[in-house]
Amino acid sequence: MLVEGIKSRPVYGGIKIDPFARHHIFALEGEGALALLDQAQSLDENQLSRCEVLYVSAGSKGRNHDLSLAALKPDAFWQGPTIETLLFRLKGSLSSATMGTRLYISGREGFIGQCMQIALDLGMDFNSIPTEHRGSLARRVQCVHCKGTTEDVKVSPFECSHCGLSLLVRDHYSRRLAAFQGVNVDAEEPGTAPPSEELFS
Known part of the structure; x- marks a missing residue:
């Protein structure tokens, strides 16, 4: 059961590295590492020397994306233990960023949204941030009644965790x-909810 046709649904156009940017910041989660790794062949040392890669393995399928990202030898590679830690680090990086810095975000939908929140709070334009969805389609859902947020929701309807x-x-x-x-x-x-269907695997 899903209510469709609502135009606020995000659209992720994919990541393409801006050759004119002075500095690149990549916020990557899990399979989102592939958004950068898939372009590795086209990156030269000059571009990589201007890249800061922030990565968290949450949501990955057990592959060693961290080793592959580090092997690119960007100017800075940082791997965080949790999404929350990466978000804190991202806020610090963006707070000290100069003109000509480009942010790229890739991972699951909830991760993209949280990174985007930080960027918007710091005055970045939504349309200037390339995003690419990689990994599970599980959703981050806020209950409109108690305002609690539940991560990795795969079914609808589901029981609010709050x-x-x-x-x-x-x-x-x-x-x-x-x-x-x-x-x-x-x-x-109450008690007449239809059976749950897995919609966001």
Whole structure:
């Protein structure tokens, strides 16, 4: 069960390295590393000497993407233990960034949204940030009733991890919250929620 046709659904155009940027910052999660690694053949030493790569392995399929990223020998390679740590590091990198810096984001949808939140808060233009979805389609969902956020939601309806309501996952995406919206599916007749379907594997 999914409510479709809502125009706020994010569109990820893919990552293509800007040859005119003075500095490149890559925020990569899990399989998102492939968005950069797939372009490795076309990168020269000059471009790599201006790259800062921030990576967290969450969501990866057990491959050693960290070793492959480090082997590119960018100017700076940093691997974080959690997404939260990477987000903190990203905020620091963007806070001290100069004109001509380009940010690229790749990974699962929830990760992209959280990185985008930081960039927007620091005054970057949404349309100037290349993004590429890689990995699971699981969603980050905010309950519109209790405002709690649940990560890696694969089914709809699902039980809110904060208040326990049965939530229908809408296709409505909030850029401000970096999450899709979940609405109580059986508000008028509690206990009548339809069976869950796996929609976002």
